[in-house]
Amino acid sequence: MGEQKKMVEAITSMEEDFAKWYTDIVKKAELIDYSSVRGCMILRPYGYAIWENLQKILDAKFKETGHENVYLPMFIPESLLQKEKDHVEGFAPEVAWVTYGGGEKLNERWCVRPTSETLFCEHYAHIINSYRDLPKLYNQWCSVVRWEKTTRPFLRTLEFLWQEGHTMHETEEEAWAETERMLGVYADVCKDSLAIPVVKGRKTEKEKFAGGVATYTIEAMMHDGKALQSGTSHYFGQGFAKAFGIQFTGRDNTLQYPHQTSWGVTTRLIGAIIMTHGDDNGLVLPPAIAPIQVAIIPIAQHKEGVLEKARALADRLKPNFRVKLDDSDNSPGWKFAEYEMKGVPLRLEIGPKDIEQNQCVLVRRDTREKVIVPLSELETKIPEMLAELHKSIYEKALKNRENRTFTAHNMEELKKLADENSGFFKTMWCGDEACENRVKEEVGLSSRCMPFEQEHLGDTCVCCGRKAEKMIYWGRAY
Amino acid sequence: MGEQKKMVEAITSMEEDFAKWYTDIVKKAELIDYSSVRGCMILRPYGYAIWENLQKILDAKFKETGHENVYLPMFIPESLLQKEKDHVEGFAPEVAWVTYGGGEKLNERWCVRPTSETLFCEHYAHIINSYRDLPKLYNQWCSVVRWEKTTRPFLRTLEFLWQEGHTMHETEEEAWAETERMLGVYADVCKDSLAIPVVKGRKTEKEKFAGGVATYTIEAMMHDGKALQSGTSHYFGQGFAKAFGIQFTGRDNTLQYPHQTSWGVTTRLIGAIIMTHGDDNGLVLPPAIAPIQVAIIPIAQHKEGVLEKARALADRLKPNFRVKLDDSDNSPGWKFAEYEMKGVPLRLEIGPKDIEQNQCVLVRRDTREKVIVPLSELETKIPEMLAELHKSIYEKALKNRENRTFTAHNMEELKKLADENSGFFKTMWCGDEACENRVKEEVGLSSRCMPFEQEHLGDTCVCCGRKAEKMIYWGRAY
Numbered sequence: 001m002g003e004q005k006k007m008v009e010a011i012t013s014m015e016e017d018f019a020k021w022y023t024d025i026v027k028k029a030e031l032i033d034y035s036s037v038r039g040c041m042i043l044r045p046y047g048y049a050i051w052e053n054l055q056k057i058l059d060a061k062f063k064e065t066g067h068e069n070v071y072l073p074m075f076i077p078e079s080l081l082q083k084e085k086d087h088v089e090g091f092a093p094e095v096a097w098v099t100y101g102g103g104e105k106l107n108e109r110w111c112v113r114p115t116s117e118t119l120f121c122e123h124y125a126h127i128i129n130s131y132r133d134l135p136k137l138y139n140q141w142c143s144v145v146r147w148e149k150t151t152r153p154f155l156r157t158l159e160f161l162w163q164e165g166h167t168m169h170e171t172e173e174e175a176w177a178e179t180e181r182m183l184g185v186y187a188d189v190c191k192d193s194l195a196i197p198v199v200k201g202r203k204t205e206k207e208k209f210a211g212g213v214a215t216y217t218i219e220a221m222m223h224d225g226k227a228l229q230s231g232t233s234h235y236f237g238q239g240f241a242k243a244f245g246i247q248f249t250g251r252d253n254t255l256q257y258p259h260q261t262s263w264g265v266t267t268r269l270i271g272a273i274i275m276t277h278g279d280d281n282g283l284v285l286p287p288a289i290a291p292i293q294v295a296i297i298p299i300a301q302h303k304e305g306v307l308e309k310a311r312a313l314a315d316r317l318k319p320n321f322r323v324k325l326d327d328s329d330n331s332p333g334w335k336f337a338e339y340e341m342k343g344v345p346l347r348l349e350i351g352p353k354d355i356e357q358n359q360c361v362l363v364r365r366d367t368r369e370k371v372i373v374p375l376s377e378l379e380t381k382i383p384e385m386l387a388e389l390h391k392s393i394y395e396k397a398l399k400n401r402e403n404r405t406f407t408a409h410n411m412e413e414l415k416k417l418a419d420e421n422s423g424f425f426k427t428m429w430c431g432d433e434a435c436e437n438r439v440k441e442e443v444g445l446s447s448r449c450m451p452f453e454q455e456h457l458g459d460t461c462v463c464c465g466r467k468a469e470k471m472i473y474w475g476r477a478y
Numbered sequence: 479m480g481e482q483k484k485m486v487e488a489i490t491s492m493e494e495d496f497a498k499w500y501t502d503i504v505k506k507a508e509l510i511d512y513s514s515v516r517g518c519m520i521l522r523p524y525g526y527a528i529w530e531n532l533q534k535i536l537d538a539k540f541k542e543t544g545h546e547n548v549y550l551p552m553f554i555p556e557s558l559l560q561k562e563k564d565h566v567e568g569f570a571p572e573v574a575w576v577t578y579g580g581g582e583k584l585n586e587r588w589c590v591r592p593t594s595e596t597l598f599c600e601h602y603a604h605i606i607n608s609y610r611d612l613p614k615l616y617n618q619w620c621s622v623v624r625w626e627k628t629t630r631p632f633l634r635t636l637e638f639l640w641q642e643g644h645t646m647h648e649t650e651e652e653a654w655a656e657t658e659r660m661l662g663v664y665a666d667v668c669k670d671s672l673a674i675p676v677v678k679g680r681k682t683e684k685e686k687f688a689g690g691v692a693t694y695t696i697e698a699m700m701h702d703g704k705a706l707q708s709g710t711s712h713y714f715g716q717g718f719a720k721a722f723g724i725q726f727t728g729r730d731n732t733l734q735y736p737h738q739t740s741w742g743v744t745t746r747l748i749g750a751i752i753m754t755h756g757d758d759n760g761l762v763l764p765p766a767i768a769p770i771q772v773a774i775i776p777i778a779q780h781k782e783g784v785l786e787k788a789r790a791l792a793d794r795l796k797p798n799f800r801v802k803l804d805d806s807d808n809s810p811g812w813k814f815a816e817y818e819m820k821g822v823p824l825r826l827e828i829g830p831k832d833i834e835q836n837q838c839v840l841v842r843r844d845t846r847e848k849v850i851v852p853l854s855e856l857e858t859k860i861p862e863m864l865a866e867l868h869k870s871i872y873e874k875a876l877k878n879r880e881n882r883t884f885t886a887h888n889m890e891e892l893k894k895l896a897d898e899n900s901g902f903f904k905t906m907w908c909g910d911e912a913c914e915n916r917v918k919e920e921v922g923l924s925s926r927c928m929p930f931e932q933e934h935l936g937d938t939c940v941c942c943g944r945k946a947e948k949m950i951y952w953g954r955a956y
């Protein structure tokens with residue numbers, strides 16, 4: 001009954017307080033629970049099932065593109081972390097240190113991995129000897145720790161789940177191609193499985209990965225106009241290889257350093273799903289990753305034959321869809337609210353009258369549109385409606401992004417636009433970090449990326465007025 | 479070429495030095511690599527793929543039996559670990575402590591989870607209110623850390639991968655049934671997927687889990703006669719529930735404490751596979767978890783049509799089997815040795831003469847028996863031979879266990895048998911820990927379990943001669 005009471009309370013509305021709406025949803029849709037471990041979250045069955053579905057999709061794509069999974073230790077001895085100078089500077093301030101083990105003080109402290117470049121490089125030095133050993137295309141599913149001061153479920157947590165790809169290549173060209181290819185995989189999964197449109201582009205020098213040469217990113221826009229960096233792919237050049245002494249005998253019989261990449265996405269993508277598609281009734285989940293795709297709600301279930309028919313329908317649909325029949329004692333109205341909160345894409349209602357007429361009612365989560373469907377047509381109608389929902393929430397998100405993308409040619413314009421709006425602000429940029437810093441300080445915007453698809457908005461930098469190098473996106477980010 | 483040279487060197491023979499044979503195999507079959515992280519191992523693609531296959535099988539069984547996956551933090555604050563007295567005493571000496579995070583000393587140190595009872599209990603206290611919330615059947619896939627002094631790949635490592643089931647039940651009966659059911663799932667997977675016979679039984683009070691009421695175990699016997707505890711399932715009673723204040727309103731409207739279980743298996747099972755089935759040529763993998771089930775080796779591959787035919791065969795077989803075609807420049811002899819080392823269940827050889835006659839040669843890894851098979855019959859013959867191999871290695875392991883299981887009625891007999899043999903020693907036992915300790919001190923054997931299938935070997939305890947309570951297995955364990 002406590003459960004029932006909880007669901008009846010409405011969540012905070014998005015317009016009223018977007019941040020509160022978000023934390024209401026993650027709790028009430030039973031995605032997470034908090035614990036006494038500061039900054040870490042408990043992924044409850046419904047939240048973890050979303051991650052499992054996403055993992056399956058990504059893992060299949062990684063394997064299709066020739067990658068293999070491995071598992072490396074969760075600890076990094078301090079001396080190993082220090083081997084690449086920029087890398088340790090970037091990560092050392094935010095790691096957790098283990099100093100005691102088995103009741104004794106350690107001679108050398110170990111950090112809990114914030115990322116695993118150093119471990120992969122040590123291993124690669126053992127197993128790469130010849131160009132015949134290349135490429136090495138490895139991926140790891142694990143959790144990592146970064147000691148964040150302020151945290152928010154999915155978006156920024158002290159520990160988070162992710163995958164980290166780490167690859168080694170014979171040539172620079174191959175490594176650049178891999179960097180771009182894996183960003184493409186991420187962008188495609190966002191579009192095709194999560195219904196999230198993203199901008200593919202390159203990060204500025206200031207924003208790139210500690211120890212890398214270049215960072216590619218996919219940037220998504222949330223419902224409130226804020227940006228969310230949703231996945232990154234890094235080209236490392238030979239920096240780590242040199243620091244770790246990884247060399248191979250090339251085709252010309254000379255010793256060479258391989259060219260490296262890494263790339264990752266995290267449980268943060270679940271935050272992206274929530275803030276891209278959710279509404280005042282709760283989550284709206286893209287069918288590809290929804291733990292339940294069709295919720296079957298019997299109407300007047302005490303009447304003869306209703307539950308039997310609902311159960312038969314559930315059994316019939318289970319081989320093709322992720323189906324849940326709710327035959328609990330709760331009222332239909334309560335169940336409607338429950339599965340709306342949980343973002344289930346389709347609700348199937350079936351009552352005595354429907355049974356008489358060999359039909360049922362299908363209700364889309366996003367539009368709440370009701371369609372009467374003959375029972376004989378469910379196997380074709382359900383995938384059709386799931387596909388329509390996917391397309392429709394993608395287009396809605398794309399439209400939101402388009403409506404909230406603004407062009408500025410100088411600082412006045414940029415300040416005015418940024419004062420009045422939340423969104424992406426595109427401008428030309430000279431490439432100088434001083435201008436990037438000025439935009440941050442004076443307008444409060446951080447650079448998001450230099451999109452691969454460049455546009456010519458003018459000839460001069462939005463900030464200094466000198467010759468522009470690139471079109472760049474700015475925004476306020478999670 | 480370094481690779482080729484390495485493979486030609488034979489591994490240490492099992493009879494000469496079983497421990498060395500084991501570490502040779504884990505390296506040469508490319509299951510693991512060592513790193514500068516003491517006591518931790520790197521699971522290489524081939525080793526990790528075995529774990530992934532095993533995970534898939536277990537995960538499906540857990541879900542079939544109604545369990546849901548969750549993910550809890552990897553850290554446990556010291557105050558949380560201390561809530562259950564026996565539990566903290568059992569685990570505190572072997573944990574790793576994080577004392578610094580984000581550059582600052584922590585007010586309270588956090589251990590890296592050695593197991594997650596305390597975290598699950600804290601969460602259960604939040605979400606269990608009514609009998610309607612029960613049972614809660616949760617499972618977690620993760621890694622845990624226990625600060626072991628001496629380690630061996632898979633068998634005992636400082637960090638290891640596992641799954642931990644944690645369940646809460648309305649009644650004591652249900653919880654006992656769950657404890658037994660999950661041990662049964664483990665035993666079935668060992669038999670049906672890993673071809674490992676196990677003895678199901680109950681641990682003595684001395685050997686049970688810290689904080690639990692009873693521990694069930696599956697005990698396997700390795701090729702050398704030593705025992706390997708391969709999976710455990712614990713009944714906790716209400717001890718943790720009381721320590722963590724987990725209460726629910728029962729059907730009779732009174733406040734009650736739920737009854738708890740937990741159960742787990744680890745990457746140690748890969749060690750069990752190696753030491754149960756391996757031979758002097760390397761691994762022998764049960765087909766259900768073999769990353770490659772059929773290795774296709776072209777013979778005289780430079781001859782016209784051979785590679786094309788081999789590739790066509792690989793494409794044809796891929797939908798039904800995990801197939802690898804090795805079309806590298808290495809000699810067939812080298813390839814034979816390579817896939818024998820890796821324990822691939824079936825080798826498929828195809829050369830010009832075979833092609834002429836529309837046939838190929840299938841070679842079983844365990845017996846090296848060669849069979850000429852018409853190409854048209856492969857889809858039926860391969861599963862047949864895989865099933866035969868599975869049955870055959872299971873029976874071989876069972877026979878080894880039977881040959882190495884001895885009965886003793888008094889300490890003289892037990893000492894003599896244990897001096898001359900390695901294996902399981904079954905005796906009657908009074909149930910007194912003093913006798914258990916004497917067997918350990920005087921004979922060097924630890925208690926393995928009191929099998930569910932009891933036999934009556936006599937009326938008196940092997941040690942003290944008093945009235946016996948139970949038949950018990952003793953052994954030397956990994």
Ligand SMILES: [Zn+2]
Pocket residue numbers: 429430431432435461462463464465466
């Ligand atoms: Zn400028």
Ligand SMILES: [Zn+2]
Pocket residue numbers: 907908909910913939940941942943944
């Ligand atoms: Zn006794």
